[in-house]
Amino acid sequence: DLLPLKDFLECDFPIGCAVEPPEVVGKPAELLAKHFAQVTTGNQMKPDAIQPTEGVFTFDRADQIVAFAEANGMRIWGHTLLWHNQTPAWWFLDAAGNPLQPTRAHRALLLARFEAHVTALAEHYGDRVWAWDVVNEVVDPEQADGLRRSRWYEVFGGGAYIGEVFKIARRVLPRKVKLFINDYNTEFPDKREALYNLVQDLKRGRVPVDGVGHQAHVDYKRDPQLLGESIDAFRRLRVLQAVTELDVSVSDYMEESLPSTPPERLAAQGRYYQELFAVLRARARHLESVTMWGLYDAVSWLRTWPVSRPHEAPLFFDDRLQAKAAYWGVVDPA
Numbered sequence: 001d002l003l004p005l006k007d008f009l010e011c012d013f014p015i016g017c018a019v020e021p022p023e024v025v026g027k028p029a030e031l032l033a034k035h036f037a038q039v040t041t042g043n044q045m046k047p048d049a050i051q052p053t054e055g056v057f058t059f060d061r062a063d064q065i066v067a068f069a070e071a072n073g074m075r076i077w078g079h080t081l082l083w084h085n086q087t088p089a090w091w092f093l094d095a096a097g098n099p100l101q102p103t104r105a106h107r108a109l110l111l112a113r114f115e116a117h118v119t120a121l122a123e124h125y126g127d128r129v130w131a132w133d134v135v136n137e138v139v140d141p142e143q144a145d146g147l148r149r150s151r152w153y154e155v156f157g158g159g160a161y162i163g164e165v166f167k168i169a170r171r172v173l174p175r176k177v178k179l180f181i182n183d184y185n186t187e188f189p190d191k192r193e194a195l196y197n198l199v200q201d202l203k204r205g206r207v208p209v210d211g212v213g214h215q216a217h218v219d220y221k222r223d224p225q226l227l228g229e230s231i232d233a234f235r236r237l238r239v240l241q242a243v244t245e246l247d248v249s250v251s252d253y254m255e256e257s258l259p260s261t262p263p264e265r266l267a268a269q270g271r272y273y274q275e276l277f278a279v280l281r282a283r284a285r286h287l288e289s290v291t292m293w294g295l296y297d298a299v300s301w302l303r304t305w306p307v308s309r310p311h312e313a314p315l316f317f318d319d320r321l322q323a324k325a326a327y328w329g330v331v332d333p334a
């Protein structure tokens, strides 16, 4: 019988898991409740899931996950209030169905829509959601200003929307709900620096950002120390930090589908998780939680993104819900 991950890591940080409704029933649900102390809604709290049509709010699928989490004493992480993906087309159209323009009126309309959206979530969940990823993936180190070009960016003619949506979220959500900015590749120096500069600007502008989320979608060849260096760097900004979407891909760069998962890569992945969790546990004081982006390999998003990869196996548990070397890398670090 396996040692629950959440017990093993109890003195370090809550270990979280992103899930969809099928994972909160049957055998997957048993595995989830046994090992994890926190859940993130993988897709079910994104803008398109919550408000597919303007003014029509659909909480039922998110609620299935929330009910399971609460019944099992798990903390809930909300993902996400603003993202350039999985946002319905109506957000960026005017009443006549035309694209929003970079005008003052359309900026006000976008912010009013955001406020209505967050208000509905605040009324429905209150402080039962412990933290929200307020903005997701707004940084782009390739741009001179370090900011992603998105519909939000275009209408605002820059990144001013970021501070505005944090202020709205802070006004609308209960005081104790933590507000995070979340991004990927934060372990790489260029992305780290762009995100650092943005958060520094936000803090200097008195924008109520509480924390930085490191997605940590990594692969088995990326240096595990890099994430530790990023966590160390962000400490200077006096923000909370969390690892929000961890998975360790076993694919090589740009690799297409393989017939099966090479066993030596699963072994290498086990060593990777071992080293990474040593890095994370050494910084446990600075981490609010560490969340896996999926419960078991068969439901990982990497099976279908960016290409179909049936050999992909980035998580702790395999297709049959059995613990992999990845799990043993964490609980048996000798």
Ligand code: XIL
Residues within 6 Å of the ligand: 042, 043, 136, 184, 215, 245, 301
């Ligand atoms: C992914 C989900 O896991 C997929 O099911 C969905 O099709 C696309 O989005 N960064 C994020 C997450 O912030 O929301 C993404 O989740 C993975 C990358």
